[in-house]
Amino acid sequence: MRSAFILILLFVCISQASLGQNRFGIMPQIDVDFKLTDGWKVNSKLENRQILYQNPYDGKGGRAEFERTDLDVIITRDKGILKGLGAGYLIRRQDIDGSFVHRFIQQYSFSRELTGLNLAHRFRTDQTLEKTEATQYRLRYRISLEKPLNGLEVDPEEFYLKLSNEYVGILKDQAGNFEIRAGSSVGYNLTDNTQFETGFDYRAEELIGSGTEHLLWLTLGFYHSF
Amino acid sequence: MKHTWLLVVLFFMVDSLYSQDKFEKESRIKSSEVSMKATNYIESIFPESRKIKWYLEENLEGIAVEAKIKENRTVYSIKFDTLGNLQDIEFIQRFDELPSRVQQKIRGYFQGNYDRHKIRKTQIQWIGDANLLRSVLLKETQSQQYEVNYEIVFSGRKDGDTRSYEALFSDTGEHIETKKIIPRNLNHLIY
Numbered sequence: 294m295r296s297a298f299i300l301i302l303l304f305v306c307i308s309q310a311s312l313g314q315n316r317f318g319i320m321p322q323i324d325v326d327f328k329l330t331d332g333w334k335v336n337s338k339l340e341n342r343q344i345l346y347q348n349p350y351d352g353k354g355g356r357a358e359f360e361r362t363d364l365d366v367i368i369t370r371d372k373g374i375l376k377g378l379g380a381g382y383l384i385r386r387q388d389i390d391g392s393f394v395h396r397f398i399q400q401y402s403f404s405r406e407l408t409g410l411n412l413a414h415r416f417r418t419d420q421t422l423e424k425t426e427a428t429q430y431r432l433r434y435r436i437s438l439e440k441p442l443n444g445l446e447v448d449p450e451e452f453y454l455k456l457s458n459e460y461v462g463i464l465k466d467q468a469g470n471f472e473i474r475a476g477s478s479v480g481y482n483l484t485d486n487t488q489f490e491t492g493f494d495y496r497a498e499e500l501i502g503s504g505t506e507h508l509l510w511l512t513l514g515f516y517h518s519f
Numbered sequence: 520m521k522h523t524w525l526l527v528v529l530f531f532m533v534d535s536l537y538s539q540d541k542f543e544k545e546s547r548i549k550s551s552e553v554s555m556k557a558t559n560y561i562e563s564i565f566p567e568s569r570k571i572k573w574y575l576e577e578n579l580e581g582i583a584v585e586a587k588i589k590e591n592r593t594v595y596s597i598k599f600d601t602l603g604n605l606q607d608i609e610f611i612q613r614f615d616e617l618p619s620r621v622q623q624k625i626r627g628y629f630q631g632n633y634d635r636h637k638i639r640k641t642q643i644q645w646i647g648d649a650n651l652l653r654s655v656l657l658k659e660t661q662s663q664q665y666e667v668n669y670e671i672v673f674s675g676r677k678d679g680d681t682r683s684y685e686a687l688f689s690d691t692g693e694h695i696e697t698k699k700i701i702p703r704n705l706n707h708l709i710y
Contacts, residue, residue, distance in 0.1 A: 324706065324707070324710050326704075326706045326710075336706060336709075336710055338710055367710075372679070372680045372681075373679045373680060374679065376681070402709045404702075404705040404708060404709065406683070406700075406702060406703065406705075408640075411703065411705055411708065412708075413705055413708035413709050415709055437708040437709070438708075439705070439707075439708055443546050443547050444545045444546045444547045444574055445545055445574065446543075446544075446545060446703075447703065448544045448545070448546070449544075451546075455707070455708065457708075480707065485703055485704055486704055488707045490707065514707070516706060516707040516710075518704050518706060
C-alpha cells in the first residue's frame with residue numbers, strides 16, 4: 294500500500310514537473326561495445342527522441358512529435374599510454390525536415406572503482422556540421438557515478454543507481470553559450486556485460502542570454518558488451 | 520604423445536598462475552540473518568556502534584559473513600564463517616604508517632615487478648584466536664601471538680599495460696600472493 298502511494302506521488306510529481314519544461318519526451322537508446330583488435334574497442338549507440346510535450350509550440354509538426362534519430366560510432370584505445378583516448382562520428386536525422394547533421398567527436402575517458410562507488414570521467418570535444426548552419430564547436434565534461442543498491446559492489450542480477458552531471462561549452466558563429474545536464478537512473482546489471490536503465494535526463498540549454506530552455510527526457514537504455 | 524600435450528598445456532598455464540584473478544560477490548544482509556556467535560562477538564568489541572553493516576561474501580574459497588564497522592575514523596572488516604567462527608580482522612591503514620622496514624620491502628617488490636605502481640589502499644589483516652584478537656582491539660593486552668599480514672590494493676604497469684591488483688604480504692613484507700582485480704565493464708557510465 295505504502296509502495297503504491299509513493300509510486301503514485303512520484304508519477305504526479307514527475308507529470309507536473311514535465312509540464313513545467315519547455316520540452317518533455319522519451320529518449321530510448323541502445324549502446325553496444327565490442328573489441329576491434331587487441332587494445333582497440335568500438336562503441337556504437339542508436340538513440341531516438343520522441344517529444345511528448347513542448348511549450349512554446351512553433352506550430353510545425355505536432356506538440357508531440359518524433360524529433361530525431363542519432364547513430365554514433367566511437368573507437369577508443371583500450372590499453373597502453375593512450376588508454377581512454379577515442380574518436381568518432383555521429384550522424385543525425387532530424388525528423389522535422391529529414392535533414393542530416395554530421396558530428397565529429399574526440400574524447401578522453403577514465404573510470405575509477407572505489408569502495409561502494411564507481412566513477413567515470415569523460416572529456417569531449419565535438420564539431421557539428423549542418424547544411425545552412427555555421428559549424429558548432431563544443432567542449433564537454435561529464436562525471437558519472439554508479440552506486441550499488443545492494444552491498445558494496447554491483448554484482449550480476451543486482452540493481453544500481455546511476456547519477457551524471459555534464460557541462461557543455463558551445464561556440465557557434467562566434468557566439469558562446471553554456472548547457473548543463475543532470476541525469477539520474479536506476480539500472481539493472483543483468484550480467485557484467487548487459488545493463489538495462491531507466492530514469493531522467495534534465496538539460497538546461499542556452500543558459501547565456503534570455504532563451505534558456507529546460508528539457509526533461511525519460512531515458513530507456515540498453516547496454517551490451519560483446 | 521599424450522604426455523607431451525599435457526606438458527604443453529601445463530607450460531602455458533604457468534604464466535596465468537603468476538597472478539590469479541580475484542572473484543568475489545557480496546550482498547548486504549540483516550544482522551538477524553547472522554549467527555549469534557558473530558553478532559555477540561562484534562557487540563563485545565563495539566557495544567555502542569550503530570554503524571555495523573553485515574555482508575554475505577561468496578568467493579572461490581567459499582562463503583563468509585563480514586561485518587563492516589566505522590569507529591574512530593577507522594574502517595574495520597571482521598570476517599566469520601557461516602557458523603560464526605572468526606576468520607580474520609582487517610582495518611584500513613595508511614601505507615606510510617606501516618613499519619619502515621616493511622614499507623621498504625614492499626616497495627622493493629613493486630619496483631622489481633612493475634614499471635610503475637600506485638598504492639590505492641592498505642589493509643592490515645590479523646588472523647588468530649578470537650578472544651586474543653578481541654583483547655588486542657580493546658587494548659587489554661599487548662600480546663603479539665597472532666598472524667599479521669598486509670593486504671594492498673594497487674595499480675601496476677607492466678609491458679605498457681596498467682591493471683589493478685590485490686597483493687598480500689607477510690608481517691615482514693615478504694610477498695605471499697597477488698591477484699588481478701577484474702575491472703567491471705563501466706561503458707554504461709561513459710556512454
